[in-house]
Amino acid sequence: MAFPDWVMLDPYVFRDGPFSDDDPTAAIGHNSRGDKVGVRFLLRAPPEPSSIFLDWEAGTGDCDDFSVVAAHRDAVLFQMGCLVSLGSSNAYKAFDYLLYRAAGAGGSSPSLDLLAPFGGSVDELKARMEADGLIRLTNQHLRRLKCLDIGVLCRDGEEFAVAELQITRSEVGPELHVLRSSTSSRKWELKRPPITPANGGSLDLEKFLWDWDADTVIPFGSYLCWVDYCLGIIFCDMFDENPQLHYLEFPADVRGACFGGCCQAVGVTNGVMKLVSLVPDDGLIAENYTPESGFTIVCWTLRIDEMDKMVWEKDAVLKSDYLWSMLKPDFLWPLDEFPFITTNRFPRVQFPLISIDDSSVIYLVLAQNGRVEEAGYNYDETWLLAIDMSKMTLKMSFPYIEDEMGDPSPEMLAFAEDKFWRFEPFLAADFSRHFNLRCPRHVEVWLQTFGPAERTPIRRHLCEEVFVVLKGKGILVLKYTGQPREIPVFQNSIFMVPVNDPHQVVYVGFILVGCAIYIKVWNSDEHEVRICSSIY
Template sequence: MTKRSRSSRRARANQLDTAAAAATTYPPWVLLHRSCTAVAPGSSIADRNTQAAGHTTTGLPIAVSICVAPPPEGSRVCVQHPDGVQSTSDVVAAHGDSVLIKVSSLGRVTDHFIYNAFDAAAVTPRPPALLLLPVCYLDRDGTGLLRRGEDEFVVAELRIGYDNTTRMAAGELRLLRSGEWRATRPRVSHDGGEGKDFPSTWHNDTVIPVGDELLCWADMRHGLIFSKAFDESPGLRYVPLPKDHNFGQTVFRNVCVTAGGGTVKFVNIFPRCCCGGPSRSNCRLSEHAYTVHTWTLNMDDMTWVMDGILDSAYFWALDSYKGLPRVKLEYPVVSFDEPDVICFLVRGCNHVKNSGSTVWTIAVDMRSKTLQSVFRYPNVQGSKSWQNIRPSRVSDYFNSKPSSLKPDSTQEQTMIC
């Protein structure tokens, strides 16, 4: 066989793969588990239509694909290494058509890749690609990814410290833009007034992109820090979370983007006494009673507006809830497209993380007070990374006609960091 005919066959195979991918219908958004799944070469688990190949810093071949499932079931990023190579891989961040992945090989350097989905709706569809980033240690809880346009992206890591001289909070912001890392130390600005001072301690729980201009670092005990990461000298602005009761654990609250990625929502699940008050109940019948509150952030003046309440008594009484345990919900995640729909984790054996527990993920419409869908995990091990689940639109880029919902970046333009 001549070199030309082999090249023609490979090109034809690529065209067929692209056509098959375009014919497959993928959900408009997915929930990506943090832990990636290691797959053997040629494994049937990986979706070939979503596969991208590359090499590590040490020259080893690597392939990444996405095993897509509609929410509330989680989706997985699959990482393929040569036989005999041991490694661990995690999803660090996601935005638009891209996912930031950390790959750590035992005894070797830790690499970071940006997986980029192809756009099946483009005039000339391109296959998924894998970009190896310059070597740098990154804190996975404090690192975010922001995409803009077709080729622009920024990777940003934030660490918060305090200037002993000025007695003010200062951030160390490391940015990867145009292939180079650089660091800046902007101060953290925030509105004055009682209850709005910057907290004495800060811990990054998650980082979310807002529209295509802002990154938002969230400490679930205190608040949010926004930054226009594409600016030449990006600043930092602190916005406290709404004052509310909580269980004292971050598993019962979360900050997410919705309505296509341009709206910020806060979800908090707190205990309700049998008398209706906001505290734990000593009554056995209402031991696990709770109330879910939701707020939306007004980006014009950076204030929170409460827009949803759901009580466990109403929820448990639904016919569609029969068969599910009456326990506290955990790990809320707002739908990327629908602001009133929230996914939760439900443990069959309340908060007992052993092999005998049964775990479900459910999707709830806060406005209609209905249970939309339920997914039961086959074993508790498969649900462990739900606590670090990340919403992503990457799946929509595999469709021939991507969703009409696009990130609304008009609101956040008025905020000055």
């Protein structure tokens, strides 16, 4: 079994369980109430998103929620919210943070550990209630409800830091709450770091504290970076005993001309920070972009110049007209599955994401007007696009929410409804490459017989797939770039489909266009073709 090097983690959490004992991604832990909690993942290579599954039998209350917050290296940080009884009729929405580690020490299985309580234990909350008669809800508490301001950072070995940065409009200034594994107590520490411009100069602190509203937190080297998509980035070295906050503005072209994560993204590719922005041609802030609203996709790279200053360097530009021209049937695979772009369907692009392993590739969400069904649920037809900004080409597309859902399960109905009303950005994460997989968990071998004009469904797997032609002859068609390359296959031929590459066994004369491997087997002698496939 092999997993992709990185994933687009879908923030939607599916309720599931109990988990199979042989699931290599599953981990079990407990929250502060003592509830048993299990987490597992279904991992797929982008642009297909990866899914989170939760086993929380006791989490049936209206206020019991579970969210993915951040990820770095082998770690994924989750936030659990639940009501805590504080006596008589009083209750308080408390938060637990659980840290998932894909790779345990000594080659062990994944773990799910409860971190020290942030904001006080249940006993401490009860003591405050008895002393003051109430617990005030602060603005920061409300921001935690939205999983804002907190991130995780890992470095060599199992060392990690989790931090929340509170920016308040007060004379107190920024408050940095840090939990580091290297401290003996593993408790939260409060620090009050100064904030200064990253490249020197002055900063109107009063105005900055008033305007700042972080959208996400990104790990970068030894830094956690708090990102306000309308302003810029705050860098903080999390392993410095006396941390400081360094503020870097976004380029003037994109600063303030955005609608949060709907049209901008910051990411790190091979140690380099990137920024991608959908910039409206008319300068008006928009939540999404359609063929009628001209815009430009602009990519920037953070560099250090000869004066040792941090600067944004523009390195790729793609106009919206060219983007829409890409979305034609002959660019896509499979040909008959991609939705045609029509103005009466109001297509729109949103939520850019930057590839972790290829600095030239970005991902976009393409949605078209949804359906309001008699069954009472709503959904948009939604595709995920992988675009190579250096070659100005569409690499791949994936049908995320399809036009015809058939007869979906209640869980899929809840998923589609949630996405219709509250679509959230995907989380780029590479914990998938850190699992301790020393040997295949299982081997599956099957035998299939094909007659003339037969084909398999289009498939791809999170494993290598090896084919052996036992009888007959045909053609193996490989399509990466340019024209397809046809390779004859015949009895005793052996060929392999790499992990997660779309593939299909079809008859001769059917050539699909796309960045993938396609397999065509035919029968010129009117004899059957028999293929043996081994999956491991």
